[in-house]
Amino acid sequence: MMSAPAAAAIEKMTLFGGLKLVLRGPDGRIKAVRHVKNMKVYGTVNMIASGVTLGQGTLSATYLGLGSGPGVASADTTLSGEALSRTLGRYSHDANSPSWNLSFSFTDSPATVSIGQAGILTSLTGGTLYLKASFARITKNSQDVLNVSWLQSLASA
Numbered sequence: 001m002m003s004a005p006a007a008a009a010i011e012k013m014t015l016f017g018g019l020k021l022v023l024r025g026p027d028g029r030i031k032a033v034r035h036v037k038n039m040k041v042y043g044t045v046n047m048i049a050s051g052v053t054l055g056q057g058t059l060s061a062t063y064l065g066l067g068s069g070p071g072v073a074s075a076d077t078t079l080s081g082e083a084l085s086r087t088l089g090r091y092s093h094d095a096n097s098p099s100w101n102l103s104f105s106f107t108d109s110p111a112t113v114s115i116g117q118a119g120i121l122t123s124l125t126g127g128t129l130y131l132k133a134s135f136a137r138i139t140k141n142s143q144d145v146l147n148v149s150w151l152q153s154l155a156s157a
């Protein structure tokens with residue numbers, strides 16, 4: 001009789017995490033902070049399955065989009081009313097760690113925008129929505145700086 005391998009405890013995995021948004025005025029003072037859990041969408045499952053089956057070993061969803069949201073169903077594949085141009089995130093991961101982080105910074109914008117959603121996408125335009133979060137709206141004025149950190153982790157289910 002064969003015994004189960006030692007790795008059996010991690011056969012069932014789940015993705016969890018969330019993002020942190022910090023909005024600062026031109027004087028550096030914090031104007032708003034939001035901590036939000038992930039909202040998994042169709043792209044989440046598809047991308048994890050694709051990465052496993054293709055053995056890519058890299059994170060291909062590295063763009064952050066901000067939408068005017070909230071109020072879009074969790075299974076949706078888009079952000080509502082993208083408020084600013086998408087930006088490429090800074091990816092960080094320690095070898096063999098089950099967690100990774102994407103961080104983004106939005107500085108000057110042409111106008112005041114209202115933001116109520118954030119999403120990680122696979123492309124600067126179009127692409128697949130990998131993760132999404134909705135939150136109480138924040139207003140970013142043209143000279144405010146918005147820093148976003150999106151931490152993701154895999155854990156045993």
